[in-house]
Amino acid sequence: MQNAIELQGLKKRLGNFVLGPINLIVPRGCIVGYIGENGAGKSTTIKLLLNLMIPDQGEIKLLGKNIREFTPQIKKDIAYVFDDLYLPEDMTLKNAQNFHRKFYGQAWQDKTFSELITRFSLPDNKTIKHFSRGMKMQLGLALALSHGAKLLLLDEATSGLDPVIRDDVLDLLLEYIQNEDHTILVSSHILSDLEKVADYIAFIHKGQLLFMEAKDELVDQYGITSLSKEQLAEIDNDAIVGKRSHQFGVEVMLKRNLVPDDLELEKVSVEDIMVYMIKGERK
Numbered sequence: 001m002q003n004a005i006e007l008q009g010l011k012k013r014l015g016n017f018v019l020g021p022i023n024l025i026v027p028r029g030c031i032v033g034y035i036g037e038n039g040a041g042k043s044t045t046i047k048l049l050l051n052l053m054i055p056d057q058g059e060i061k062l063l064g065k066n067i068r069e070f071t072p073q074i075k076k077d078i079a080y081v082f083d084d085l086y087l088p089e090d091m092t093l094k095n096a097q098n099f100h101r102k103f104y105g106q107a108w109q110d111k112t113f114s115e116l117i118t119r120f121s122l123p124d125n126k127t128i129k130h131f132s133r134g135m136k137m138q139l140g141l142a143l144a145l146s147h148g149a150k151l152l153l154l155d156e157a158t159s160g161l162d163p164v165i166r167d168d169v170l171d172l173l174l175e176y177i178q179n180e181d182h183t184i185l186v187s188s189h190i191l192s193d194l195e196k197v198a199d200y201i202a203f204i205h206k207g208q209l210l211f212m213e214a215k216d217e218l219v220d221q222y223g224i225t226s227l228s229k230e231q232l233a234e235i236d237n238d239a240i241v242g243k244r245s246h247q248f249g250v251e252v253m254l255k256r257n258l259v260p261d262d263l264e265l266e267k268v269s270v271e272d273i274m275v276y277m278i279k280g281e282r283k
Contacts, residue, residue, distance in 0.1 A: 002064035004028045004151050004183035005049065010058035012044060019044050019207040021058060026200075028150075029180040031173065032212070033194030034187040035274055036204040042187040045204070046155045049185075050080060063151060076107045079149035083156040085136040089129035093117060096128070096143065104147040116142035120168070134165040141169065145176060152176065154186040158193060166190070170197050191271040201270055205278060215270065222273060223265025226251045235259060242276030 005026035012019045019041040026032050036042050047053045049060060051067050060067045065074055087096055101108045117124070120138040128136065137157055144152060152173075158166050174197055176182055188194055194201065195215065202212035211218075222241060228249040232240075239258035244251045253276040256265060 002028065003061070004030075004063060005185065006059075006061040007045075008059045008061075010045075010048065010060060011056050012048060012053060013056055014044065017041070017044075017207060019048075020209075022204075022209045024202060024209055024212060026183060026185060026202075026212075028183050029177070030199040031177055031184040031186065031197050032200045032202055033191075033198035033215070033270070034185055034202050034204065035191060035194065035270065036187075037274075037278065038189075040204045041207045042204060043155050046080070046153055046185070046187065049153060050078075073107075076104055076147055077150045078153070079144035079147065079151070080153040080155070081137070081140045081144050081157040083159055085128065085131075085140045087128055089127060091128050092126070093122060093124045093139070096139065100143055100146070107147045109146045109148060113142055113146035116145065116172075134161050137161055137169070138165065141172060145172070150181055150183065152182070152184045152186075154184065154188075156187055156189065158188055158190055166193060173197055191269065191274065195270050203274060203277070210277065218273065219268055219270065221256060222253055222268045222276075223256050223259075224251065224253050224268055224272060224276075225263065225265050241273075242279045244279070 003025050005024065007022050007024040010020045010022040017039070022045070034042050034045070044053065048055055049062065051070070063074065063077055091099070097110070097113055101110070120142065122135055122139060128139070131139065140157065158169055161169070170193060173184055173186070177184060186194070198215050200212055201215050201218055203210045226249055227235070232243070232250050232252060235254065236258050239255045241253040241255060243253070253268060253272060254265060259265070
């Protein structure tokens with residue numbers, strides 16, 4: 001089976017910021033959570049995938065094809081949702097539907113769009129400028145999922161949404177991925193959402209991809225505990241990912257396979273891993 005995304009030696013310079021070189025393979029049929037702090041390079045990566053930016057070097061393949069060879073039909077197999085809805089605000093749902101029907105032609109699915117609009121209870125008598133942020137996000141998803149796309153790219157699309165709408169969005173993503181030919185790459189600062197749905201986590205920091213690993217295996221690799229400074233001195237330095245000092249000692253994240261089995265470690269979250277890796281590097 002072809003991979004959904006293949007990046008080989010991808011590099012892009014923007015002023016003083018340099019993305020890459022990045023090598024990344026995303027298999028079909030999974031959800032990848034793309035994480036990193038602000039300015040790490042998440043949005044730049046997604047813009048490169050969509051050919052909104054031209055890389056300085058490297059190769060990008062989506063659904064088995066180099067993006068330089070994309071035909072209009074292949075482009076219809078890719079959908080995206082950004083952190084805002086980039087449509088004229090005087091449009092209604094009907095206007096948006098008609099526009100996308102003309103744009104996507106035979107690929108457009110009126111039935112799917114109508115079902116999603118009903119599911120989200122979006123009003124058909126209001127223009128987009130009167131939609132809340134959550135409603136705009138839901139409309140963006142409805143449009144993205146109504147032309148049979150095989151690859152869905154989301155860039156901070158759920159930020160600023162209330163928990164109920166975010167939960168609805170996550171349910172929809174999980175339904176979409178039931179088709180093993182579908183793939184999702186989603187960047188988000190809400191890491192608890194990614195823990196619920198992601199199969200893999202890809203972590204980018206200062207333009208460099210630090211890892212892409214299966215989420216469940218990733219969180220099982222590490223643990224957190226509090227130690228005195230004396231106890232910490234006995235720990236193998238290679239086992240220490242990051243630490244936080246407090247008045248009673250040090251809270252530290254450790255690699256489980258490099259510490260004694262009798263050392264009690266608490267389970268970590270994806271957010272713990274990101275924070276400790278960044279802070280650990282700074283110390």
